[in-house]
Amino acid sequence: MEDGAGASRPATGMTEKCGVVGISLAERDAALPTYYALYALQHRGQESAGIVTHDGFQQHQHVEMGLVGDAFDESDIDALTGSTGLGHVRYPTEGSLDKSCAQPFSVSFRGGALGLSHNGNLVNADEVRDELAATGHAFTSDGDTEVIAHDIARNLLEADLVRAVKRTMERIHGSYALTIMHDDTVMGVRDPEGNRPLCIGELDDGYVITSESAAIDTLGGDLVRDVQPGELVVLHEDGTGFDAYQLFERDRSAHCFFEYVYFARPDSVIDDELVYEVRRDLGRELWAESGVDTDVVMPVPDSGRAFASGYSDAAHEDGASVEFAEGLMKNRYVGRTFIMPTQEARERAVRLKLNPIRSTVEGKSVTIIDDSIVRGTTSNQLVELVRDAGAEEVHVRIGAPAILAPCYMGINMATRDELIAADKSTDEIREEIGADSLSYLSVDAVASAIGKRRDDLCLGCVTGEYPYDIDGETTDREVERPGVASADD
Ligand code: SF4
Numbered sequence: 487m488e489d490g491a492g493a494s495r496p497a498t499g500m501t502e503k504c505g506v507v508g509i510s511l512a513e514r515d516a517a518l519p520t521y522y523a524l525y526a527l528q529h530r531g532q533e534s535a536g537i538v539t540h541d542g543f544q545q546h547q548h549v550e551m552g553l554v555g556d557a558f559d560e561s562d563i564d565a566l567t568g569s570t571g572l573g574h575v576r577y578p579t580e581g582s583l584d585k586s587c588a589q590p591f592s593v594s595f596r597g598g599a600l601g602l603s604h605n606g607n608l609v610n611a612d613e614v615r616d617e618l619a620a621t622g623h624a625f626t627s628d629g630d631t632e633v634i635a636h637d638i639a640r641n642l643l644e645a646d647l648v649r650a651v652k653r654t655m656e657r658i659h660g661s662y663a664l665t666i667m668h669d670d671t672v673m674g675v676r677d678p679e680g681n682r683p684l685c686i687g688e689l690d691d692g693y694v695i696t697s698e699s700a701a702i703d704t705l706g707g708d709l710v711r712d713v714q715p716g717e718l719v720v721l722h723e724d725g726t727g728f729d730a731y732q733l734f735e736r737d738r739s740a741h742c743f744f745e746y747v748y749f750a751r752p753d754s755v756i757d758d759e760l761v762y763e764v765r766r767d768l769g770r771e772l773w774a775e776s777g778v779d780t781d782v783v784m785p786v787p788d789s790g791r792a793f794a795s796g797y798s799d800a801a802h803e804d805g806a807s808v809e810f811a812e813g814l815m816k817n818r819y820v821g822r823t824f825i826m827p828t829q830e831a832r833e834r835a836v837r838l839k840l841n842p843i844r845s846t847v848e849g850k851s852v853t854i855i856d857d858s859i860v861r862g863t864t865s866n867q868l869v870e871l872v873r874d875a876g877a878e879e880v881h882v883r884i885g886a887p888a889i890l891a892p893c894y895m896g897i898n899m900a901t902r903d904e905l906i907a908a909d910k911s912t913d914e915i916r917e918e919i920g921a922d923s924l925s926y927l928s929v930d931a932v933a934s935a936i937g938k939r940r941d942d943l944c945l946g947c948v949t950g951e952y953p954y955d956i957d958g959e960t961t962d963r964e965v966e967r968p969g970v971a972s973a974d975d
Contacts, residue, residue, distance in 0.1 A: 503531060503605060504531045504575060504577065504603070505605065505696075505701075506573070506684070506695075506697050507520055508571070508572050508696070509570065509571050510672045510692050511725045514691060515567055515569060517539050517566035518563055520571040520572070521554065521563055523704060523705060524537070524554045525555070525704065526701040526704040527697055527698060528553065528554055530577070530605070530697060531574075531576040534574075535553065536573065537563075537590070538667060540568045540570050540571070541670075547566075547601075548565070569670075572603050573590070574588075574603035576588060587631075591631045591632050591635050597639060598642070600638060600639050600668055602631055602638070602665075602666050604630070604634060605697055606681060606895060607895050608658050608660035608661075608662065609956050609967065610970065611630035613967075621640075623636045630660075633658075637653075641654055648720070651666070651673065651718050651733070652733045655675070659955065660677070660895065661682055661742075661954070663682040663683060663684040665684075673720045674719045676714065676715055678715055679715055679739055679740035680741055681953070682742060683756045683757070684697060684713040685709060685711065685712045685713060686710040686711055686712070686728065687699065687702030688710050690706070692725030693722075695719060698756070700751040709755060712758070716734030717730060718730070740943065741938065741943055741944060742944050743932055743933075743944065744886070744897065745761075747857050748857045749897075757938075759936060764936055766796030768796065768935045769793035769795060769799075769885060771934060771935050772796075772883050772885055772925075772927050773800035773801050773804070780851035781851050782846060782847065783797055783810055783811070783855060784813035784852065785854075788816070793855045794855040797883070811843075813846035814843075815843060817838060817841070836868065836871070840868065842875040844876060848875060850877060850879075853881045856885070857885050859906060860900050861904050862918055865882060865919040869919050880920075881921060881923045884925070886927055887945075888926045888948060890908045890948065891905070892947065894954070894959070895944065895946070906918065954967075955967040
């Protein structure tokens with residue numbers, strides 16, 4: 487991946503927004519398992535980390551900027567009493583880059599205490615916020631999560647939990663996977679298009695709802711299943727089970743295909759597909775569509791590894807001799823470089839993070855496999871690095887279609903102006919990054935590797951057509967934003 491922001495990812499530009507978790511246990515305090523789950527979800531957000539628990543009487547909260555390991559010490563975890571809890575790791579897209587937008591968001595109101603962790607991004611948050619503000623709601627942040635929390639709180643004054651959440655879902659439009667805690671009841675809900683992942687796990691003494699199954703594995707639990715698009719799951723307060731309510735059903739889903747390509751951990755299972763295997767299949771598709779029998783194929787670590795493995799397997803099955811090699815070594819101790827403001831600094835960041843193994847590439851034809859090209863800076867530097875190390879030919883293969891439009895659903899991507907593919911052809915990009923050849927994967931090959939209908943994927947950033955009704959953009963389906971004019975609808 488070009489331009490990821492995580493501590494383990496190279497350079498600047500495309501980052502997941504958030505990871506969420508909600509836990510309900512029989513007796514044990516939920517804070518420590520929530521903390522471990524957040525560790526497992528750290529790749530989804532490094533800006534802030536937070537936990538809210540409920541002890542049956544009141545909520546306890548600790549939210550801090552920074553990585554999970556830095557945000558909590560032992561006394562913080564000890565103070566978070568109660569057998570139900572929510573957790574959140576955040577990388578901001580909408581809202582301020584400060585603690586006011588860190589989550590879980592929590593609020594006390596006449597109907598009790600509410601906590602909310604959100605992954606995704608609402609398209610109509612401003613409309614709902616304006617309408618709530620007009621009816622007397624005061625907001626402490628400009629984030630969309632507080633909008634959802636206020637709306638649910640308002641509905642809870644008039645309706646039970648399930649109806650309150652349903653009413654809010656009728657008003658909000660966009661991408662959301664939420665874990666919610668009302669007093670000591672933990673819930674999880676996924677937007678009707680299922681844009682962001684959310685799954686249910688069973689622990690020895692309770693249940694967990696979280697963004698990725700890797701977090702369930704970390705807790706020693708078993709993946710039960712995914713929360714379905716439009717489904718609300720309510721965990722029993724005593725940790726003995728859960729109830730499920732299918733609140734909305736759509737003909738088409740809009741799963742973010744980039745979860746499979748890049749964002750999710752390879753050891754997570756999303757909608758019944760192991761992400762690692764999907765990435766290997768993407769590599770196989772890449773060989774089938776645009777394979778080139780060079781001396782060596784090597785991944786950009788770490789994200790390109792599974793692609794390159796599938797690519798070389800498929801190549802060998804076809805009788806090609808291309809050899810899989812780890813030809814690019816990563817410095818694991820370089821932190822986030824996304825704050826570097828200048829192009830020159832970004833370019834240097836690539837050399838800080840990656841170094842080619844000269845003997846692997848010298849005098850050889852080389853194929854580099856990566857999962858995306860955002861601005862082109864990293865790819866250009868990579869090609870140069872490999873040529874400087876003595877490669878005779880450098881071919882680039884990308885395990886996803888070209889990114890030509892921004893994401894409005896919670897992925898911190900570049901703007902249209904910054905995206906190299908927004909106004910350049912593949913050959914122009916090839917020339918700009920200095921490669922001998924360049925190929926992207928087709929949308930149909932992506933759908934085939936993921937094992938879903940193309941119609942059930944969000945492909946907004948690679949087609950420019952979105953599954954939601956977004957100002958100034960076109961949609962790929964019949965979809966309309968809900969009206970939010972009336973306070974009582
Ligand atoms: S626009 Fe792209 S990154 Fe954003 S949700 Fe859709 S597929 Fe994912």
